[in-house]
Amino acid sequence: MTDHSEFLLLAAAAVDGSLSPVEAARLETHLTTCPTCRSAAQHLREDAGRLRTLPPVAPPAWIRAEFATEIGRLERRHSRPAVRSTSQLRLGGAFILLALITALLVLVIALVGTQPPKPIAVATPFPSPTRSASPELPPAGAPIPVALQSKWVGEPRQISGLQAAEEGISLRMEMSATELWFSNVLGARQYDSSAAVDPSGTVQLVSLLDSAGCKSGALGQYTFAASTGGTRITGRAINDPCHARADALSAEFLRVGCKRAQDCLGDLEAGTYPSQYLLGTWGWLKYTVPDGWANSADNEVTGQVLTARVGSFSLTPSADFAREDVSGPPPGTVHEVDVVEWPMPLVQNKDCTNQVAPSGAASTIESLAAYLRGLPGIRATPPRSTTITATRACGST
């Protein structure tokens, strides 16, 4: 009996025009004798047609408004690059919230910035590498260690040849058991390489495609040294004809451990870290944490209610972070320090008379600082007033 499933697959492939002449002839011969498959092939072609003519649907109106705002923002930035921060901060009237948030930001920097960074022991789990005899060989050997299989981010910088990262995003690199690639730009992989570890412990990368100045088949050899907790790795190129890939990988990378499908780091080892998205307008945040903290959010925010691109960032005690899931923390159950960049004034226009603050809740910068000072692991300094692009923070006059 004929195996019709094979011909159905061929008929489906024919829709995409991806049959070889031999396969096409084989299918054609079968279709002349099999009415069932002929009808199925006809249906498959019709389905493709229906998919092509899916009726357009008008999207919600806020998408257009947001689009226009984004154009306006970049028009302004390009027309007056020297004063771009100031122009984005053209504030009028009440900007209490902005000031509050700015102050909170300053407070957080003050709080975490004074922690002396504990030195992080660097372990080298992989033995020192030796040079491979034949660079033309494809990588053979063991899969990439599980400890390295993750998404990783590095500090924002420009790599010649690598497609520039999206605005405000650092270097983003991913490793699976058999591959390594950079994913700075959504929808595109760069330096897409097959990866394996040779017996000496060297990671061998072979470019799969011509990409960003790397020739397909280019073989690079690398070592990665990991921190004690395995959340920070440092790449070192031993040998790579693709200089841009070597440049991109010769850096420290931080493990992405976000629960919310973003690029936040999750549980942190004690140390100093850069933020990934926050404060594209004002520069990136460096923060220092002791053990027991997690970076639970670090992302850019756009959307229907926000008419500007902003960054937001959270630190959460690890015990609370453990209770978060993909949709974030269970409501009202976690402690976190949020820093939100808010480059425009918001108007408090909601009736909040029925919203009673719980007794003892911090409602001033000073009481918030006092509360934070009481948290284990935080060393607080007195809040200082500061000025960011000519806007004074709350608490100063």
Add this chain to the structure above:
Amino acid sequence: MDERTELGTETVAMERVARRADVADLLTAIFDAEQARLYAYALAAAHDPEAAADAVAETFSRLVREAYAGRMPENSTAWLFRVCGNLIISGRRRRSVARRWLGHLVDRGVARSPEDAAVAREADAELVNALSTLHRDARIALLLAAEGLSMQEIAETLGRTPAATRTFICRSRLKLREGLERGGQGAER
């Protein structure tokens, strides 16, 4: 000589202004031409009006940033569908923290209207239903193929090899057919 230099500078500045206006006009034209098709695609791919709208908004926002960074995609249509598909796949929930903040801070006067959900039903309901029974990656692969993207482009969006993508699309077409036959029978009998 000074005069000429000054004149030259002014011309350059004027050209720059003109070019910027061109970028804004071009972007707006692309938005007008593509938004409804892209949203229909996102609805069918994500099967969730909110996620679809987020993905479409974010896609256009990225197009604007690319354009002003001097990297206007050569084929903007393919680029839009690919990036939008990728955003749906990566399922980025970018707004969670700010949303929690906003709930306390502002009246959401521009909240989603009920029409937003209703428009989804105007699409080819039978097809969209059958699509919804497929894996999300299969939906995106079929929809990207329908947009005329190359096998290579679809493969890159899905993070698979072109060969695996070809097989994947074939199997997805057969699954969609099964879904349509099941749905059709259910509706008729």
